[in-house]
Amino acid sequence: MGASRQPQPSPRPAGMPITRLTLSHQHLPGLILVALAGEIDRTTSVRLAGYVDRVRRIGDHVVFDLTELTFLDSSGLHVLLGCAHTCAAEGRQVHLAGARGSPARLLAITGVDGYLPVHAGVDQAITTVLTKDRG
Amino acid sequence: MSAFGLRCPIDPDLGYLRELVRLHGRHNGLTGERLEDLVLAVNEAITNVFDHGGRAGLITARGHAEGVTVEILDVGGRLTPEHLAAAHVNPTGGGGFGLWAILHLCDEVTLEQTRQGSVLGLHMHGRPAPIIPLERRRRSAGDSRHPTR
Numbered sequence: 163m164g165a166s167r168q169p170q171p172s173p174r175p176a177g178m179p180i181t182r183l184t185l186s187h188q189h190l191p192g193l194i195l196v197a198l199a200g201e202i203d204r205t206t207s208v209r210l211a212g213y214v215d216r217v218r219r220i221g222d223h224v225v226f227d228l229t230e231l232t233f234l235d236s237s238g239l240h241v242l243l244g245c246a247h248t249c250a251a252e253g254r255q256v257h258l259a260g261a262r263g264s265p266a267r268l269l270a271i272t273g274v275d276g277y278l279p280v281h282a283g284v285d286q287a288i289t290t291v292l293t294k295d296r297g
Numbered sequence: 298m299s300a301f302g303l304r305c306p307i308d309p310d311l312g313y314l315r316e317l318v319r320l321h322g323r324h325n326g327l328t329g330e331r332l333e334d335l336v337l338a339v340n341e342a343i344t345n346v347f348d349h350g351g352r353a354g355l356i357t358a359r360g361h362a363e364g365v366t367v368e369i370l371d372v373g374g375r376l377t378p379e380h381l382a383a384a385h386v387n388p389t390g391g392g393g394f395g396l397w398a399i400l401h402l403c404d405e406v407t408l409e410q411t412r413q414g415s416v417l418g419l420h421m422h423g424r425p426a427p428i429i430p431l432e433r434r435r436r437s438a439g440d441s442r443h444p445t446r
Binding site: 263 | 334348
């Protein structure tokens with residue numbers, strides 16, 4: 163876009179989405195922490211689903227760190243809920259941590275924040291999971 | 298400076314289209330949550346064009362006295378008032394989040410059938426929309442945001 167005065171799209175090579183998403187994870191006892199940084203839409207949600215499938219060990223709870231997530235859409239919600247269903251089949255849970263702004267609003271509007279456990283921060287989410295497993 | 302309109306073809310590059318809508322909405326006075334609500338609603342409408350519609354169309358946006366209107370033309374034209382009326386959310390079963398989000402993020406949603414296809418109009422005023430708890434929404438028979446009831 164740069165300095166163009168009119169908000170008209172410049173020709174862009176097909177198949178080159180600019181939606182940014184950086185994924186990282188950390189294994190902890192009984193859980194995996196998956197951090198999402200950037201934006202999740204239909205161009206990146208498939209990558210998220212594949213990533214979680216690949217890095218999650220059977221029997222892990224999943225904590226999604228949404229602190230650095232600036233955009234989440236319905237396709238991303240489907241991935242989070244799909245992961246929750248996979249976990250539920252193993253008696254495990256998906257926890258969401260640190261959602262702010264637009265992603266937090268989507269979670270609220272769709273009622274997903276009442277369906278999945280939601281935490282203000284990652285530390286709280288991890289503490290909750292570990293405490294529950296011990297108890 | 299005169300108000301500019303936004304007019305661009307629907308493109309698979311959703312991040313780029315979101316940025317255009319954000320620029321346009323900001324130019325027309327939307328800020329903060331209202332602006333991001335519009336960006337998310339437009340994103341969902343475009344996603345529907347790719348996933349359930351004709352995979353091609355046009356986005357137009359204009360500012361006016363009450364706020365901002367974004368129209369999404371879907372050349373597939375398969376979106377009907379029945380789809381809007383049937384929009385629901387079901388976290389356990391998945392599905393339905395896109396239209397539901399559109400209906401609850403925007404101040405008004407309109408649907409028009411034209412010779413080119415269906416045109417979903419997303420209207421945003423300057424003030425925030427309330428978040429109504431899901432249980433209360435399920436219980437309420439009517440919904441003023443629903444254009445079809």
